[in-house]
Amino acid sequence: MEKIDEHRAFGGVQRRYTHASSTCNCDMTFAVYLPPLADTRRVPVVYWLSGLTCTDENFVNKAGAQRVAAELGIAIVAPDTSPRGEDVADEDSFDMGKGAGFYVNATEAPWAKHYQMYDYVVSELPALLADELGTTLDLSREAIFGHSMGGHGALVIGLRNIDRFAAISAFSPICAPTEVPWGHKAFPKYIGDDKQAWQQYDATYLLSNADNAQALPPIRVEQGLADNFLDEQLHPHRLEEAADQVGADVTVHRREGYDHSYFFIASFMEDHLRFLAKHLGV
Amino acid sequence: MEKIDEHRAFGGVQRRYTHASSTCNCDMTFAVYLPPLADTRRVPVVYWLSGLTCTDENFVNKAGAQRVAAELGIAIVAPDTSPRGEDVADEDSFDMGKGAGFYVNATEAPWAKHYQMYDYVVSELPALLADELGTTLDLSREAIFGHSMGGHGALVIGLRNIDRFAAISAFSPICAPTEVPWGHKAFPKYIGDDKQAWQQYDATYLLSNADNAQALPPIRVEQGLADNFLDEQLHPHRLEEAADQVGADVTVHRREGYDHSYFFIASFMEDHLRFLAKHLGV
Numbered sequence A, B: 001m002e003k004i005d006e007h008r009a010f011g012g013v014q015r016r017y018t019h020a021s022s023t024c025n026c027d028m029t030f031a032v033y034l035p036p037l038a039d040t041r042r043v044p045v046v047y048w049l050s051g052l053t054c055t056d057e058n059f060v061n062k063a064g065a066q067r068v069a070a071e072l073g074i075a076i077v078a079p080d081t082s083p084r085g086e087d088v089a090d091e092d093s094f095d096m097g098k099g100a101g102f103y104v105n106a107t108e109a110p111w112a113k114h115y116q117m118y119d120y121v122v123s124e125l126p127a128l129l130a131d132e133l134g135t136t137l138d139l140s141r142e143a144i145f146g147h148s149m150g151g152h153g154a155l156v157i158g159l160r161n162i163d164r165f166a167a168i169s170a171f172s173p174i175c176a177p178t179e180v181p182w183g184h185k186a187f188p189k190y191i192g193d194d195k196q197a198w199q200q201y202d203a204t205y206l207l208s209n210a211d212n213a214q215a216l217p218p219i220r221v222e223q224g225l226a227d228n229f230l231d232e233q234l235h236p237h238r239l240e241e242a243a244d245q246v247g248a249d250v251t252v253h254r255r256e257g258y259d260h261s262y263f264f265i266a267s268f269m270e271d272h273l274r275f276l277a278k279h280l281g282v
Helices: A057-062 A065-072 A117-133 A149-160 A181-191 A195-199 A203-208 A230-234 A236-246 A262-279 B057-062 B065-072 B117-133 B149-160 B181-191 B195-199 B203-208 B230-234 B236-246 B262-279
Strands: A002-009 A012-021 A026-034 A043-049 A075-079 A137-147 A165-171 A219-224 A250-255 B002-009 B012-021 B026-034 B043-049 B075-079 B137-147 B165-171 B219-224 B250-255
Touching: A002 B262, A012 A057, A012 A065, A012 A117, A026 A057, A026 A065, A026 A117, A043 A117, A043 A149, A043 A262, A057 A262, A057 B057, A065 A075, A065 A262, A065 B262, A075 A117, A117 A137, A117 A149, A137 A149, A137 A262, A149 A165, A149 A203, A149 A219, A165 A262, A181 A195, A181 A230, A203 A236, A219 A230, A219 A236, A219 A262, A236 A250, A250 A262, A262 B002, A262 B065, B012 B057, B012 B065, B012 B117, B026 B057, B026 B065, B026 B117, B043 B117, B043 B149, B043 B262, B057 B262, B065 B075, B065 B262, B075 B117, B117 B137, B117 B149, B137 B149, B137 B262, B149 B165, B149 B203, B149 B219, B165 B262, B181 B195, B181 B230, B203 B236, B219 B230, B219 B236, B219 B262, B236 B250, B250 B262
Parallel strands: A043 A075, A043 A137, A137 A165, A165 A219, A219 A250, B043 B075, B043 B137, B137 B165, B165 B219, B219 B250
Antiparallel strands: A002 A012, A012 A026, A026 A075, B002 B012, B012 B026, B026 B075
16 A cells, blocks of 8 residues: 555645555555544544545545544545556446446456455455554444445445444435436446346345344435436435335435535535534544 | 536535636636625625636635635635636746736736736726626625735735735745746746836735835735745745835744645635635624
8 A cells, every 4th residue: 555645634634545456456546534633543434435437536625524524533535436547447438437336346247357346445445444554543433425426335335234334424325226327327237137236236225125224324315406417316215215114214405506516515514524423423 | 707607505606707808818717606695795705816727616626715705704706827718828837828827917928918817806807796796796895815826916916906905815825926936937928027027026025115014904824834835936934024124914824744735725724714804894
């Protein structure tokens, strides 16, 4: 793991690391913000998963999260959204291939060789952090959040690993990808035509079929009502229906006038970090 | 003036406008953040001038200013850093030509035709704002700030128009451009070899030669001590010496570990906006 960038920010440090990923079979880059408290104590970790077209840098530059993370004493880890490199399969579209890993483990050619983003985020990255930054990060205290495709990733990863994450939150997440065009495009290519396999990457399905809704981590969703993707791709009402059905703790905040951009994310970043921090016991 | 982009942010709106500039003889683009208070009352205006390589967008995306501007009820106007367009003279370097207007009125060929950024910021842009957004913006209450080349611009424009600006602030400004490589490169090309002409764009010179130091607006400077440009290009000690000599209200805050980036700017954005707002009577 090599540190490739570092900037002081709000009394802490914003870093970028690269490493050879055995899961994705390529070099992967991720960002870590360490709050001032990390100088003297191990701090909890919040993972941020970004949306389509993003790298690890969009969140770091645009979300305004460091100020709040510094105050709360939490670290934020932001991975890339797909494998990268010249030999990594790609398509000439923004919603498939590089920048569009959808946080799945691909099973189909030519994607399966590198597109293993579910395992990368769930297993390899936390293990790497434990090895390399274990004296700084307290990996027994984790939460996860994200935006759009990354909101989908956060919900799916959180719901499939309920003992790991203290809370889950999402901005404008793709709540029911098996039912919308983005999922209908990506899932057959990455994981084939078996719709039961798709369901393991659908937050609404996972929530509907949760064994013990009381054991689920609390979920907060923020959704702008001027979001161009809302009606066709996002479907937060489906997540709410599933939550009602099983009695899970899911709250969707709808925000008049807000769109799908980082201006929306930044506007409610403090609320989300405080929500996650509260459930992390901060 | 045409609105080309708009996003809701922190209860207000982040907009982008383009217009035909008679001063720069080309289309110019600028950003405006309007706080929620602007829905019901005319709000004071703070101008942000960006540094080398920037457009109107860097500040808007990276500085985290909207949150504080929303709370304080101030608008922020962020112009571009140079004229733009295919027929605009340029050089293949980051510190001359497009993205590097240095907020001067060029007198030399081929620059003079378009590079009139001093007059653009001081006169044309405020007049345009008064015409087009005069029911929203209170242009009798103005302050100005900026970063690096834009910190130089803010200091020079503030010191040459002391009845206009309630306060001036700057992050990592080029405090004495007539004495450093950036000025030695740009000034001869833009405004010729007459060093007396250069002095009108040198904040340290202007401060040293101020007639009535008590009448000057208060100035706050933030400077990171890990800034790679500090020793060669920025020279805040020269501004302090001039302030001491004339008894002007200039405070330079030096910050251990901070560099020249927007992570530094974002870290102290709230302090600067509160400083400017206080002197605007907010």
